[in-house]
Amino acid sequence: MDASGVTIRLIQADEVAAFRRIRLEALRAEPSSFASRYEDWEILPDEEWRNRLNEPVFIAFQDGEPMGIMGLFRQRSSKMVHRATIVMVYVRAHLRGTGLAQRLLEAVSDHARNIGIRQLELFVSAENPAAIRFYQRQGFSEIGRIPGGVLEEGREIDDVIMVRRLVD
Template identity: 40%
Template sequence: MKVRTLTSADAEAFQALHIEGVTNYPTAFLRSLDEVRDTSPDEVARVLDSGKIMGAFAGETLIGLAGLAQNGFASARHRAMIGPFYVSTASQGQGAAQALMDALAEKARQMGVLQLELYVWAKNPRAQRFYIRNGFEQVGRIPRSVIIDGEECDDLLMVRALDR
């Protein structure tokens, strides 16, 4: 398993995996399937060339993706948000999520980040267990974080200190 920062050269594989993720787990993404599908190739390339998205590979195949966005305000640069975070259904349970999380944490430390934050759907106990195993703790709940097809979905806010 190899993890690296994605670039515009990975745009087609990234877009296909992103569409798979939004199709299979719409509550795990803020963008709808239509919004993801309608994203232009140039926009996908721009996002990937920003250096904020990492990918997990099995051989040459992209099987997982994870975003890391450092807060841009001077007083909050010690914080970074994880998202999106997705591993292909066919590859779940094979270590890709852990490899991505380890790589994100290392990248965050190199950026001077002290705290990772993420949102996870309140009805996704598998993801919550994974995050807890990785040192995250729930610090809040956001009611109606997203509404998908009329269903109100709560998210949990989870935080992991990297310096403790």
């Protein structure tokens, strides 16, 4: 399957159902790819789901169905407001390799530039080499690691910290 006919857009607070559907799917389908657990999110009340949309969340839709997600979490401190972290990255398995993840990243990057973000940051599991390669192809550089950044089923897994400048 290809990603033609897929539209990507910044979702609004009244689209919480689509957000919940794709976020829970991501956590269920790829539990080792996220710092959050499905069990922590499935119990959130509607108000908390809406609150999480106070930060930009982009969803890829095909025929009205969410196919991928990527969010942006901006730093709050006035000295760090130029930085944002990419979060909740997920594309349905049958659409991986179609360029959809790159299109999501472009939408998030464009939005970030438009709101004054100068640097994008992210954390990725050291056990996810495909994601690390993807981010490297998109201009991200590894700047460090957090040893044992995530505890998954009793195992400590390093988080790889990656950064991409949006302005020179």
